[in-house]
Every structure is written in C-alpha cells, then in structure tokens.
Amino acid sequence: MEKKLRVAVIGVGGIAQNQHLPAYEKIDNVDVVAVCDINEPRVKMVAEKFNVPKACTDYKEILEMDNLDAIDICTPNYLHSVIACAALEKGLHVLCEKPDAVSVAEAEKMKAAAEKSGKCLMVIRNNRYWPTSGFLKKFIGDGKMGEIYAARCGWQRRRGIPGRGGWFTTKAQSGGGPLIDLGVHMIDLAIWLMGNPTPVAVSGCTYNKFANSDDISDSAESRYGDRNKDGIFDVEDLAMGFIKFDNGACMQIEFSWASNIEKENFFVELRGEKAGSSWCSLDQKLKIFGESYGTTTDFIPNIDNTRGPRIHELNIRHFADVVLNGAEPMFVPQQGVNMIKILEAMYKSAEDGKEVRL
Structure with a gap:
C-alpha cells in the first residue's frame, strides 16, 4: 500500500x-x-x-x-x-x-x-508552478535568452485591500502591506527565473494613502482576511523599489493594494542578452522578444494557464513528493531568508530614505 x-x-x-x-x-x-x-x-x-x-x-x-x-x-x-x-x-x-x-x-x-x-x-512559492513559469524556466535554462541581467515585476491593484482593520493591515501581525503580501509572489518568481542570484542592495519607497478611504474592492483577492471596521491600518498600500544582485543584475518592483491605475495586473519582465520576455495577468500571454536573420522577432508560445491543477495544488503535491519520495526540493530555506532580507531592507530604505546594503 x-x-x-x-x-x-x-x-x-x-x-x-x-x-x-x-x-x-x-x-x-x-x-x-x-x-x-x-x-x-x-x-x-x-x-x-x-x-x-x-x-x-x-x-x-x-x-x-x-x-x-x-x-x-x-x-x-x-x-x-x-x-x-x-x-x-x-x-x-x-x-x-x-x-x-x-x-x-x-x-x-x-x-x-x-x-x-x-x-x-x-x-509556498506557488507562482513557480504556472505552466508559463515552467516553460520559461526551461527556455532560459537552455540558454535561449542568454544572461538575464535585468528584470521588472509587480502586482498592482486598483482597489483590493484584504481584511481591512484585521491582521493583514496590522503591522505587528502581518509585517507589512502589499510588499510582504504580494511581493513575495512576483519577486520570488523573477529571482527563480533569473537563476536565484543573491540580493546585495535594496532601495525603495512606501506609501499609505488609502487607509481612510471608502472600503471599495474590485479584486477577488481582497476576500482574504477578517475585516474589523474599528481596527488598525498601519501598513503601506503601495511600495516601489529597486534590487541589486551579486552577479550585477537588477530588478524594479511595484506592489499595491490600492492605487489609481486602470485595472489589477501582475507581471514579470526579463531582459536577456539574446532575448527578453514579458508575461502579465491581463492577457496571460507569454511574449518573447528577440532577433533572427537580421530582424526583430516576437514569439508567443501557446500556453494555457487555465487548464489542469491549480498552482497551490501543484505546490502541495511537490511538498508531498519531497517528503515521501525524496524528490529534490524546488524551494530551500535560504531562498526564504534572502526574500525576507529584501523585504526588510525595503521597509528600512523607505524609512531612512537611502539604499540598504545586505
């Protein structure tokens, strides 16, 4: 059995x-x-x-x-x-x-x-389990993008504050706002695709502009967390920043629960010597930009992210495979330490107004 x-x-x-x-x-x-x-x-x-x-x-x-x-x-x-x-x-x-x-x-x-x-x-690093993520990881691993030297990623919401007044918006319990809530997802995905370089410096800004605004939501993701109308909102609703890595690569980041933009969107963009890529939630299309035979080229793989198991399920299946069958873990704890170093340094940089070396 x-x-x-x-x-x-x-x-x-x-x-x-x-x-x-x-x-x-x-x-x-x-x-x-x-x-x-x-x-x-x-x-x-x-x-x-x-x-x-x-x-x-x-x-x-x-x-x-x-x-x-x-x-x-x-x-x-x-x-x-x-x-x-x-x-x-x-x-x-x-x-x-x-x-x-x-x-x-x-x-x-x-x-x-x-x-x-x-x-x-x-x-949990569930965004590594999108079919698009797996395709792009293999594409990069085969050397088809060359050295990945720059990236841009983010998750922007127009109105989507989770559990307003509850633990999500209480810094003592959450550790922060959209940077620590949403940032882990897309920063991790970008770093993983880049080959897990080590962060060495971080700078950024954070803002709290919607703590007292009307409790409007146009994001299904804001259903998480228990609300408390008399509770605390002492975290940011927007964070923007810049990360430098030990191999010379860099990354721009942006995360918001509330911001006056057109609509919610998460995205990862990579710039490589041979090709670049762009993937966002608005159309779920992976686009790869390069050049061949003296002209620029656009390559759009036919990947359907809506079919098959959900990404949380795939992440949990992998955990079970590691424990029961000795599979090689896709995530190791040092990656978690590096992630929290980035987030902690972002908050410190926003507070002090200067770059933080790690």
Whole structure:
C-alpha cells in the first residue's frame, strides 16, 4: 500500500479554505488528519466541511499528536516562524504559507531549526508552478535568452485591500502591506527565473494613502482576511523599489493594494542578452522578444494557464513528493531568508530614505 503523508492544517481562514484544503482533497497520497484555529466555530465548521477527524483551537495540541508527519501553516504571518520552529523541533515536516516570516531573524530561526531537525521546511512559492513559469524556466535554462541581467515585476491593484482593520493591515501581525503580501509572489518568481542570484542592495519607497478611504474592492483577492471596521491600518498600500544582485543584475518592483491605475495586473519582465520576455495577468500571454536573420522577432508560445491543477495544488503535491519520495526540493530555506532580507531592507530604505546594503 502506498504510504500517505498525514498532515494537520493550522489556521483555517480564507487561504486554507479556498486553496489548501480543496487541494488536499485531490491528492491521493496525503490525508488531512486534523485542523486547528483559534476561532472554535470556524474550525468545527471546516472540519465538518472537509471531513477532517480532529478539530482543536491550540496548535500545541496538534504538535503532541501521534501518527502525524507534517503540518501546514496558514496562520497570520507573525505566527509562521513560531509554529514552524516548534513543529520542526518535534520532528515534523513543515509546509508554510508565504511570507516565510516577518523578520530576517525569524526566517533564520526557521532555517536553523530545519537543518537541526533534518526535516523538510518548504514555504509556498506557488507562482513557480504556472505552466508559463515552467516553460520559461526551461527556455532560459537552455540558454535561449542568454544572461538575464535585468528584470521588472509587480502586482498592482486598483482597489483590493484584504481584511481591512484585521491582521493583514496590522503591522505587528502581518509585517507589512502589499510588499510582504504580494511581493513575495512576483519577486520570488523573477529571482527563480533569473537563476536565484543573491540580493546585495535594496532601495525603495512606501506609501499609505488609502487607509481612510471608502472600503471599495474590485479584486477577488481582497476576500482574504477578517475585516474589523474599528481596527488598525498601519501598513503601506503601495511600495516601489529597486534590487541589486551579486552577479550585477537588477530588478524594479511595484506592489499595491490600492492605487489609481486602470485595472489589477501582475507581471514579470526579463531582459536577456539574446532575448527578453514579458508575461502579465491581463492577457496571460507569454511574449518573447528577440532577433533572427537580421530582424526583430516576437514569439508567443501557446500556453494555457487555465487548464489542469491549480498552482497551490501543484505546490502541495511537490511538498508531498519531497517528503515521501525524496524528490529534490524546488524551494530551500535560504531562498526564504534572502526574500525576507529584501523585504526588510525595503521597509528600512523607505524609512531612512537611502539604499540598504545586505
């Protein structure tokens, strides 16, 4: 009989209910054996909806379970490292929602705990699993774009603030606004496509202009998070910046929950010696720009990102494959440390008004 990975999901808010738990229902070699959340009515409802045998409100109870292999952390950001380190110390594998942690120090604690335990620590990097991402990674790996020396990426929303007044907009719990919420996605994808160069310097600006605006949304993504009309909004709603890498490459970045633009869009652009590429959510077309036989050329592969499994499901399947079958992990904890270094330095640069060396 095929061995199954026994997982407990800690935190059963929007991301768990809409992405993680539906994905587990489609994966044959994983069983969700418990769910946990501080909201008792919610965790009981989720356990019943997804046919999970155990529900509780204290993650420490989960860590004491027998016959448990791994946990999946879907809590507010500030708890990621706390729960991950505790689980690793108990000898459990850990899958965690992004961002890895709210500080470099906490991300480094997670990395050290994983190394000491010998268990797998993987943080969600679901945008690596788009069919477009896989095609472009192979295209670059075959040398068809040459050296990738510059990039531009971002996720811009017109109106799409998640959980206004809740943990998303409370810096002590989230670590920041759209930079730490959306930035992880597209910065990671761009860096991964570039071959994972090491960041060495960061500069940027952040703005908070919509904290007191009408609570309008035109983004489906803003459904995440519990709202609190009397709560806190002390994070940015727009961040723009610039990253330098150890190999001489650079990257421009922009992330917003609210900004006066035409419509929501996420994008990654790469500039290579032999060719460049552009991919955005507005038309979901990957476009590759080069030259052949004395003329410039545009190449548009026929890739359909709407077919097949959802990218969270593919990321979770990969985690199970790493743990159960020893597959080579696509994500390693040092990449998480480097990511949080970038984000932390961006906030520091915005505060001090100058470049931050890493």
